[in-house]
Amino acid sequence: MPTYDVLVPGVLGATGFTGRLACEYLANRGGEKVNWAMAGRSLDKLEKIRKELPESAKDTPLVKVDVKNPADLEEAAKSCKVIINYAGTPYSDKALPVVEACVNNGSCYIDITGEVNFVKSSADRYDEKAKEKKSLVVHCCGFDSIPSDIGAFLAATEMKKRHNMGCARIRTVIGDQSGDFSGGTLESGAYMMDNPNMENADAMKKPYGLDPPGGQAGPDTTDFGGIRALGYDQDAESWAMPFVMVEL
Structure with missing residues (x-):
């Protein structure tokens, strides 16, 4: 029987920039409905962060987890x-063992990665086992996806x-x-540029690189009304350009 609903692992990487924001959110919004814990490599750092959180987080459990230690992850x-999981930057280098541990134990996994090659590797390795274990693995839950995905869902729901x-x-x-790029985002970008031959690197160049075998393939057209760079958008009635991650 799980001890916690959410581990931040239940927030992994709680002492990092985005992990800390997640802890603040859970402290302010989670209330008694969410039983959560803060996790990271250093209990001292976790304790320091906990003291800076709202009073409601003063008794939040602290869990020592090193993503490079299989026993910790298990x-x-x-x-x-x-x-x-906020402890992945770069996710390509650190996060696959976290996904594996979750899938093996039937836990669910969420991250904020924008590293398409990592998402492809995760799906290739763990999709079948995740289905078997009923483990949900949800990548890209950050700025790259959430505003557009949730916005589209709300717009479609309201239209209906x-x-x-x-x-x-x-x-x-x-x-x-x-706002600005976080250190983790910059580190991930630098890692991908420094490692052009890493696993599934070609997935970043394919519009349908994350489709399952037998899915759609081939060339793609822009989703941005024909605008490939800076241009005037008739709907927005302003100058605009595609989001940097739109081709992914």
Whole structure:
């Protein structure tokens, strides 16, 4: 029986930039409904972060987990229903053992990777076992995907509710925003550039690189109204350009 609902493993990588944000969110929003724990390599660092969180997190359990230690990962995966992995950057180098531990133990796995080659490797290795174990493995739950995916879902749901019809096409336009690249994002990008021959590197060059065997293949056309670079968008009534990850 799992000890925790969420391990942040239940947030893995809790002392990193994004892991800390996840802990703050769970502390503010999780309440008594979510039994979660903070995880990372250093209990001292975890304790320091916990002291900086809202009062509601003062008794949140701390779990020592080193992603390079198989025994730690096995114990972590057994102890929770879901591991949210923020300790992957670069995921291509660190995260496959975390996915494997979750799948082997029937736990679910979530991360914020944008590394397409890693997602391909994860699917190739663990898809069948995940189905057998009923383990959900959900990659790319970050800025690369969430605004567009959730936005499209909400738009389609509202269209159905208001007009009883579906959407032929949904476009997401992002305006002014604040923030910057995190260190993990920059590290992942540098790793991919320094390792052009890593496993499944060619998946990043194929529009359907993540499709299962027998899925769609071949050349693709842009989803951005014919605009490949900077151009004027009629719908947004402003100048725009494709999101940097759109081809992936």
